[in-house]
Ligand SMILES: O=P(O)(O)O[C@H]1O[C@H](CO)[C@@H](O)[C@H]1O
């Protein structure tokens with residue numbers, strides 16, 4: 001799913017919202033249990049994923065499967081309540097396709113959010129973590145294949161999560177009084193959660209939080225020259241670090257429990273985002 005398909009999807013979305021709609025200051029993807037932010041958008045046009053050309057249907061519980069165009073903190077934004085994961089059977093390029101569409105709509109900044117297991121032992125459910133860097137242990141890359149027009153062939157990944165945007169996210173956290181950790185996110189293919197041995201391996205490798213998304217999206221954002229920033233909601237201690245068994249129901253519950261903090265943080269961040277980032 002490349003640049004041409006993204007233009008088709010963007011044209012359809014523009015037609016739905018009307019030609020007068022301003023270009024978004026950012027595009028936001030809302031992870032498992034974090035879709036409540038969509039309800040904070042004002043004057044939102046809601047488009048089911050199934051209507052957007054090239055989008056498959058969202059199949060994961062806690063992912064509403066809607067694209068919204070509206071304003072947040074009086075700034076024009078596009079938000080996706082839900083995402084596509086490789087464990088649903090999608091290629092990495094399709095998992096990252098919504099980011100191409102956000103780019104085609106003119107968004108210069110990509111904000112990812114996700115639910116993740118806490119590998120850092122001091123993390124507990126309800127913590128928020130700004131992603132400082134990631135590890136791609138999905139062993140898939142969305143840029144495999146011929147280079148799409150506008151893509152870098154060999155994108156630099158020395159600073160995938162934009163330094164300035166991270167500083168702005170920390171500042172927003174201070175303004176709204178939300179504690180914000182910072183650490184390394186590791187993307188695994190899923191859909192199984194990890195074994196305790198895998199979690200110990202990840203810990204030794206320097207991973208702070210583990211999930212099954214975000215990495216392909218950020219790779220494509222970087223290939224397109226978009227600035228990326230991402231927040232993980234720690235929904236559980238990773239396997240073996242507590243006596244609890246892991247379940248997606250628990251992940252969604254924990255996501256909802258931290259929704260107030262998460263929404264306040266992202267809303268303040270968007271409020272402070274410069275017009276041409
Ligand atoms: O990354 P998001 O989509 O927020 O969801 C995370 O939570 C789900 C597992 O409970 C997986 O999809 C994992 O990636």
Ligand SMILES: Nc1nc2[nH]cnc2c(=O)[nH]1
Nearest residue numbers: 115116117210211212238
């Ligand atoms: N891989 C993975 N994804 C998650 N999403 C939410 N919690 C977890 C977890 O513990 N592991």
